[in-house]
Amino acid sequence: MIVLFSVKSGCEDCDQVFNELSGAAYSYKLAQVDIPTFFGVVYYTTRPLVKAIFEQHKFKTVPYLATSEMVQKRDDGDFYKMEDIWRIKKDSAFETQ
Numbered sequence: 001m002i003v004l005f006s007v008k009s010g011c012e013d014c015d016q017v018f019n020e021l022s023g024a025a026y027s028y029k030l031a032q033v034d035i036p037t038f039f040g041v042v043y044y045t046t047r048p049l050v051k052a053i054f055e056q057h058k059f060k061t062v063p064y065l066a067t068s069e070m071v072q073k074r075d076d077g078d079f080y081k082m083e084d085i086w087r088i089k090k091d092s093a094f095e096t097q
Helices: 012-032 047-056
Strands: 004-006 039-043 063-068 094-096
Touching: 004 012, 012 039, 039 047
Parallel strands: 004 039
Antiparallel strands: 004 063, 063 094
């Protein structure tokens, strides 16, 4: 999972990172890689739930790009199972700023 934490307007760096992430997601789709990967964007708002996410992770600036590490709980031959999880906590994620 690759998530961009950003704002919708007023941030040139955010726009540039969003464009790069969009291009990477499109290229990944065209490559038809067998590893399930999800791309997402969370935009900051003053809504309590969204604001709490940014505060929980102590984000002081944007853009902030985070990736998670997949926890594999099956052999490669098995089909995706619902009990598989993706760790997205800050302590277990690979992240860049």
